[in-house]
Amino acid sequence: MLQREYIQDLKNLVDQEVTLRGWLYNKRSSGKIRFLILRDGTGLCQCVVMKNAVDEATYNAADELTQESVFTVTGKVQATDKAIGGYEIFVSKIEVGQKSEEYPITPKEHGIEYLMEHRHLWLRSSRPWATLRVRDSLIHAIRDFFHDRGFICFDAPILTPNAAEGTSTLFETDYFDEGKAYLSQSGQLYGEAGAMAFGKIYVFGPTFRAERSKTKRHLNEFWMVEPEVAFMDLEGDMELAEDFVHYIVTRVLEERKNELAILDDGSGRLVARAEKVLKPFHRMHYDEAAKILDKYWDEKLASGEELPPTFKRFQYGDDFGAYDEVALTSQYDAPVIVHHYPAAVKAFYMKRDPNEPDKALAMDVLFPEFGEIIGGSQREDDLNELLKRLEEHQLPQSIFEWFLDLRRFGSVPHAGFGLGLERLVMWICELEHIREAIPFPRTLTRIWP
Ligand code: 4AD
């Protein structure tokens, strides 16, 4: 390993001589001083090269360096409030490594398609860098939350013999002599087996939806975290979801304030927004949400405000569309949990409320001015009811025999939910589009790089 210090540790190294290794992010000059912005992966640091303080080779090296060229710098650390990151290096020596010619991403503005086409390089720029560090912090916090509470990490398979969330969005592949296999849409069904074996588990992995959807909130490959708990009902599920969101967002606020400041140009807007999530969530029955929406759209339509061509007015019994979710949450500061959706629009595995048989014991957590980030439910634990559901959804019983066994042998009430990681990253970072929330997005029109 080549000896070096990291920019993120400079706060502990003030007045000491350090060696940093990295790439040239940017540079400028003023008379006989050269200012090099070094990028080392952990941050940016201004390196000050003064003609009268270095030998000729080092001074010339500073002039030769082009964007993304590699260099090693040695010098003394000083605190400053004038340069990015708050620390700068007074250079005594520079060594130049590989020289980068005509780096495709210059400090000028590029279009999003161009940047996506160069995603493998764009990752080095400050916005993707900050966004993916927020994502990293969330992932770490997700695992800590569950481990600290005694959940077992339970990895569900990616190649599966059946649908979990409806047959229309399955990616299909051949599987030797066994017929077709499908990329997992959700680890939940396997998670239910795990909950019966370990009491409480979480599945965390990539999931796939072959949706021909071009919205800003859909990826065809995304990461979902799915806790599943034995002896938990819908109420417990909502409490868990709320505690979970509070915990992981708090961790981002603790660990990634600098990154949020990069993303909102230091305005503090993103921190203020994320803090809203730390207030108690509003809970409402689907019927109440439906009433709010009726009134909302009545008023909107009466006001003569023009609605987008894709707008379709909500009718009682429908699932909510994107516009409805935004409308519902716009009335509140904190997220809203809607529960008791019509069973007819929800997945086959959800339990119905014995007191309202047309409603599923389902809940979605909707984020302010955004919409669904979590979907969950109490599961059908009665064998005969579940058999009926499979039939209604025209799903073949034979493929689900293992899942039905969970109802034949020691069935108990249980519940869980799924949180879409990229949706949460998108919301926290206020991204235009979900494709920026994952290193290499897979969308309808993009599988490269
Ligand atoms: O609501 P969904 O489809 O629920 C399930 O898959 C359940 N099996 C979860 C469970 O109960 N264990 O998906 C859950 C979450 C959504 O709320 C959303 O955040 C995210 O996954 N999601 C997507 N994110 C990005 N792109 C897509 N195409 C997504 N589809 C769902």
Ligand code: MG
């Ligand atoms: Mg959903």
